[in-house]
Amino acid sequence: MSQLQIVEVTPKNVTKETLFCVRDISNPGFESKRKWFAKRYKEGLRMKILKNADDKMIGFIEYVPAEYAWRPIDADGFIFIHCIVVYSKSDRNKAHGSMLINEVEKEAKAMKKHGLCVMTSKGTWIANKSIFEKNGFTQVDKRGRFEFLSKQWHPSADPRLLDWTLQQKKYEGWHLLYADQCPWHEKSVEALLNTAMDFDIDLKVQKIETAQEAKNAPSGYGVFNLLHNGRLLEDHYLSATRFRNILKKELKK
Template sequence: MDNQFINLNETNIDQEHLCCIIRSRVAHPGVEAKREWLKNRLKEGHVFRKLDVKGTVFIEYAPVESAWVPILGDNYLYLYCLWVDGEFKGKGYGKALLEYCIQDAKEKKKSGICLLGAKKQKHWLTNQNFVKSFGFDIVDSTPSGYELLALSFDGTKPTFTKNAKLERINNQELTIYYDDQCPFIEQKIMNVKTHCECNHIPITLHHIQSLKQAKDIPCVFNNYAVFYQGKFETVNLLELNMLDKIIAK
């Protein structure tokens, strides 16, 4: 099965499909923003491995030291996303991708692999039950119920940063932290911004553009995080009905 997959690199990244958003004719702006973000991350050991098709079958991970998340872990990999969708489900692709990541971590003599989860499975996060079947355990948690799962090879454990557990900011407006990693983000941000302008809802947007900014975020973060009235709400990309529910609280 391995010969069905390819890893993105500096040579092929401009031509390859990035899996999440399917577009046949017009380039999606979020895809191109992701492509530019990813070009810089490949130099840092970031891995994007995908099925060699135009579909959603991929895994994405990076050394935790250079991963844009408020997580600390000596010599760990951080798994951003493992996604198999549509007609490709049930064919063993998810298992093959995760096994590749585990083998890659062992060959690079890493201490383990970690990823973001939650007490209740959240949309946009890798399926926790699936990774737990490979030996991932909960090693840290936040007051709001998000969890850090890890597969440790040597008994060490990664942790959330101190800031990640704060989950409070002084700003009372709807506040969103985001980066360019997920190709859906640009469109979601524009939709939320337009909705807020039309409904006179004050909003503050923080576009994360550096590793330091990502490590210092005062909540868990996988590429997106939302606060309202100073309180952390979610890492889910906001649909407008969800936004309205948060504002109506």
């Protein structure tokens, strides 16, 4: 453990340290996330990368004051963890994830926050709750496939999930709403638009530009939403192949 180091990514060193998920600074997704990160940094968003003695990246964590979280949550006074990843399976039983969570907890306590909170799921593109339960988090809310966990050290009302299903009916036709919080969305949006053209589908694309817009998104994940006639079809990154299969199924109805 003593050979590990946690490096804070800032707008000034981001091209050197990269964004972990996308390390190639020439990738269009990197530039989209970099610009998003620079704006959000002013709102308190932080990203830290865990490295070994050889300067190899092992994992990372991204977090933000919950008032500025890009998920449909109500958790004022808390720090919200957007993402946590330990890349290699061989590293996942070495307490590296706990090390990153503990780093955020120390900061949150220094900031006099009520506690930490996080959205988890057994699905893709989001962390499983087990790592957080090992670190003292308990489930305080649940909606669909998403669980909401918190760890509190100051008395406060429990954080809660907002009802994103209330937002879905207003999206008639085909809609894709996304944000640059995930650097892979840029690639997905391009693939989905090209596929929609192949099927002569009018896919209306809208970029989510603020945390408040993300809180009012029509899915639990918040930053990626594919809808058709008021129904949520997917809430995370999609490939062209997956979208093609969705289109075939929907067009048969």
